[in-house]
Amino acid sequence: MANLHDLAYEMEKAIRSSAEYTQLKSLYDTVNNDPTAKRMFDNFRKIQMDLQQKQMMGMEITQEEVEQAQKTVALVQQHATIGKLMESEQRMSMIIADLNRIILKPIEDLYGSMEQY
Amino acid sequence: MANLHDLAYEMEKAIRSSAEYTQLKSLYDTVNNDPTAKRMFDNFRKIQMDLQQKQMMGMEITQEEVEQAQKTVALVQQHATIGKLMESEQRMSMIIADLNRIILKPIEDLYGSMEQY
Ligand SMILES: [Ca+2]
Ligand SMILES: [Ca+2]
Numbered sequence: 287m288a289n290l291h292d293l294a295y296e297m298e299k300a301i302r303s304s305a306e307y308t309q310l311k312s313l314y315d316t317v318n319n320d321p322t323a324k325r326m327f328d329n330f331r332k333i334q335m336d337l338q339q340k341q342m343m344g345m346e347i348t349q350e351e352v353e354q355a356q357k358t359v360a361l362v363q364q365h366a367t368i369g370k371l372m373e374s375e376q377r378m379s380m381i382i383a384d385l386n387r388i389i390l391k392p393i394e395d396l397y398g399s400m401e402q403y
Numbered sequence: 404m405a406n407l408h409d410l411a412y413e414m415e416k417a418i419r420s421s422a423e424y425t426q427l428k429s430l431y432d433t434v435n436n437d438p439t440a441k442r443m444f445d446n447f448r449k450i451q452m453d454l455q456q457k458q459m460m461g462m463e464i465t466q467e468e469v470e471q472a473q474k475t476v477a478l479v480q481q482h483a484t485i486g487k488l489m490e491s492e493q494r495m496s497m498i499i500a501d502l503n504r505i506i507l508k509p510i511e512d513l514y515g516s517m518e519q520y
Binding site for chain 2: 290301314390391
């Protein structure tokens with residue numbers, strides 16, 4: 287049996303050297319080195335995270351907050367680099383979700399068998 | 404570069420054939436095939452999940468609910484097989500968390516670099 291930790295480290299290296307990760311890192315660097323883009327992106331992230339936190343805590347989200355968030359999304363998507371960064375993040379999330387679905391199948395099988403009984 | 408999906412499937416196999424997974428599966432089967440143990444375990448899981456859901460939704464958890472949950476934990480831990488199953492689940496969770504920490508390090512590095520600027 288292959289050692290689980292060795293495989294995890296191999297996977298870490300494979301992610302780090304993948305085209306998708308390299309592109310994501312490059313877009314992050316570009317945004318980080320552009321003060322205007324960085325400010326826009328940080329502002330967007332803050333609004334997004336505040337809303338998520340409110341949602342998790344079961345707090346009410348006002349119509350105004352929803353509209354402000356939508357405006358911010360529309361604004362940052364118009365910024366060429368940030369738009370690309372967001373698409374790149376989306377692709378990386380899907381890859382990670384996909385890998386997790388494969389790796390965690392044995393665990394899912396156990397819980398699935400539990401519900402059947 | 405090793406293919407990410409191939410590595411994920413290798414990891415899936417390695418988890419499935421690990422001593423920890425084999426033991427966990429065997430304990431699940433034992434509990435599933437013992438109606439009394441199964442009922443105790445299901446009841447414990449339900450109480451646990453209800454509390455988690457309330458917590459996530461920001462709902463108040465009463466002192467009575469906390470006490471009932473604690474009593475149920477104490478009760479199921481006294482059942483030899485369920486106690487072992489819970490320990491085995493705990494170990495598996497730690498293994499999965501450990502693997503995730505290794506695999507997702509490249510992603511964490513990106514977000515870390517973001518905060519520094
Ligand atoms: Ca700029
Ligand atoms: Ca019994």
